Amino acid sequence: MNHIIDIFNQINSLEVNMVNCMFRLVLSMFLGMIVGAERKRKGQIAGIRTFALISMGACLAMLLSIYVPQAYLGLKNGDPGRIAAQVITGIGFLGGGAMIHMKGAVRGLTTAAGIWMTAIIGMAVGIGMYLCSIGATLLILLTLVTFEQYEKRRKLGQESKVINLTVEGIVGDIENYREVFRQHNVHLSTFYIEYDYEHNRTHLDFVVLAHAYADLLPMLNSVGEAGATRRLTLSSQIDI
Numbered sequence: 001m002n003h004i005i006d007i008f009n010q011i012n013s014l015e016v017n018m019v020n021c022m023f024r025l026v027l028s029m030f031l032g033m034i035v036g037a038e039r040k041r042k043g044q045i046a047g048i049r050t051f052a053l054i055s056m057g058a059c060l061a062m063l064l065s066i067y068v069p070q071a072y073l074g075l076k077n078g079d080p081g082r083i084a085a086q087v088i089t090g091i092g093f094l095g096g097g098a099m100i101h102m103k104g105a106v107r108g109l110t111t112a113a114g115i116w117m118t119a120i121i122g123m124a125v126g127i128g129m130y131l132c133s134i135g136a137t138l139l140i141l142l143t144l145v146t147f148e149q150y151e152k153r154r155k156l157g158q159e160s161k162v163i164n165l166t167v168e169g170i171v172g173d174i175e176n177y178r179e180v181f182r183q184h185n186v187h188l189s190t191f192y193i194e195y196d197y198e199h200n201r202t203h204l205d206f207v208v209l210a211h212a213y214a215d216l217l218p219m220l221n222s223v224g225e226a227g228a229t230r231r232l233t234l235s236s237q238i239d240i
Helices: 002-011 018-041 048-072 085-098 109-126 130-154 175-183 217-225
Strands: 100-102 105-107 158-168 187-196 201-211 229-236
Touching: 002 018, 018 048, 018 109, 018 130, 048 085, 048 109, 085 109, 109 130, 158 217, 175 187, 175 201, 175 217, 217 229
Parallel strands: none
Antiparallel strands: 100 105, 158 201, 158 229, 187 201
16 A cells, blocks of 8 residues: 555656656557547548657656756756747647648648647646646547537538539530529639630539538539539549
8 A cells, every 4th residue: 555655656746757757658648649549530641659659759858857957956846948848849840741731722730739739738747737638638539529520510611612514515604503503502712614616615613612511412413404514523622
C-alpha cells in the first residue's frame, strides 16, 4: 500500500522524475492516438502515429522545460516557458503541411487544428494537468464526431461543385438549367460555355454551390433531361 502511495505521489510531483516522466509520456501518447484514430477514420493523411508523436513530443518539450532549470539552476518549479514556448511555433509547420492548397481551395483545416490542439494537450500532460488533458481530448471527439453528425442532419455547410455537360446543338439559352438548379435549391455561381461548331455541340461548365451533405443525383438527372445531353460529369471544384 505504501508503495502505491509513493508511486501516486511521484506521478503528481511538481519535480520531474522517472515515474511521472514515463507516466506523462504514455498518457500523452494515448490521448494523441485517440484523436489520430478519429482523423484516420475520415481518411486524413495525419493518423494515429502522427498525432501520438506530436502529443508525446509536446509533452517531452514541457518536461524538458521543467527539468533543465531544476537540474542546473536549482529552481524547484522550473521555467516551463523556455523550451515549451517553441512548440507553439514549431507545430505551425506541421499544421501547414496537413493542409492542401489546390485551385484556390483549402482542405485539411480541421486536421491542422487538431494537430495544434493535440500539441497543447501534450504540453498540458507534461505539466501535470491530467484531468484537463483528458477532458480536452473528450471535447475534441465531441467536436469532430458529434458536431459532424449534427451538420449532416441539418445539412449545414456548402461546397462548390462543377457540372460538366456536352449537349447536342448550339445552346443559346441556359434558363432551363437555371430552373433546375432553383428547384433543387442549388446556387449557380458562374458558368462557362464552349461552342463546337464543327460537331454542332456545346460544352457547358456550371460552378454551383450546394449543401455539403445533399444528395445531388436527382438534380443531375434533371440537368441531363434539360437538353440533348451526350456527356455529364460532376466533380469538386478543386478537381478541375
